[in-house]
Amino acid sequence: MCADTPRTLIFHVDINSCYTSCEKLLDPSIGNRPVLVLSNNDGCIISLDAAAKDLGFIMGQPWFTVQEKAKELGVVVRSSNYELYGDISHRVMLLLESYAQEFEQYSIDEAFLTITASLPQARVLARRIKEDLARRVGVPVCVGVAASKTLAKLANRTAKKIPALRGVCVWDALPPQRVDALLSTLPAGEIWGVGSRGAQKLAGMGILSVKDLKEASLGLIRKRFSVVLMRTVLELRGVRAIELEPERVFKDQMMYSRSFSDPVTSEDTMRQVLSIYAQRASGRLAKSGQVAGLVSAFCSTSRYAAGGFVRADVQVKLPAPTADPIILTQACAQLLERATFGAVRYAKAGVVVSDLTPAGATALLDPFALSHETRDIAGLVHSIKEKCGPRSLGVGYGGLAQSPAWEMKREMLSRRGTTHWAELPVAVIK
């Protein structure tokens, strides 16, 4: 096909080290200093900018092992501020969608778009998208363009690696010898959809590079692995085998789980934890307009704890689908009968709601409908919290207004500068 022929192309756009970019956007005083963002509970590094990478910091490193080094080197460190990142992400996605024929938000910082264009047009468009996002939102992105999602991701990665491309890579416009070199030197495990296990197994079969994978037998891959990996192989060959997915309005399950800043050892404290987590789950159900048929709760020690890993869980089939905070709390409290308290130091707990259905799908006249549910307590609580703040209302053990001691650590949190009036950035004009 001639380069000037219009074709359906997939654009993959992602925000360069998204969380650190958001932190810099709202705090220019960071300047050129390196930036790290930590996971929930300030546990490990989950985002680093180029300067921090140059200093040798690595994704996933436990914070306590590098804390000293970061301080010595004058690195800016932040707890993760998902409210900020979510808002910036939303602005990016709105803009991207306006360019797209089909659109899929893939994660908080990535999206796929389809656009029909010739290769030269695609290059111009990709650059325009990048510049538009820099100007109108203020975040840096890279754009990869190719015939399939997998190749578009690979093109994006290439755009990041090769500075001369200045953040934009149209795969089919690359010189063939460059593509060849890239495919033969890149390990198969670098490809989207090939995880560490898959890469190991492939290596055992002599499939080491992306080129090997691209040329592997479809039948063999299908048989020894899965349809998923077979689709990946097709996509490497330029065949669209993984379609853009429509936005999922309703989820299949929702989980609310957190690690504790301090271990929980008493039954009373765990009761309080479960009560709060169950109410969080109820809130999320109300927000998405769904009800749960099944709720499970679990608590566990740290995987690295001396004395071995301990976990307790319980599944409760609800008498009728519900989002009711009281019913969910009571169900989750059944976990307390299964867990042992005293010697065991629980490090995390969680609540999972599943068997989800849209609220109102079961008729209100259903004789099995729960009386709580017909009164929509979850929706009521949700709307009150929306109006009066997240701490305005709580049920039972979860109703306390103060921060409990076990609540996750976020000691280096930035301001939520785009979503809360009280936390607006301040500009000083001198």
Place this chain on the structure above:
DNA sequence: GGGATACAG
């Protein structure tokens, strides 16, 4: 259908 596994970001 349920549980285990793999994967992603």
Place this chain on the structure above:
DNA sequence: TATTCTGTATCCC
């Protein structure tokens, strides 16, 4: 002292 959280798809029984 200590290593995130959330969600989906597939395989296999």
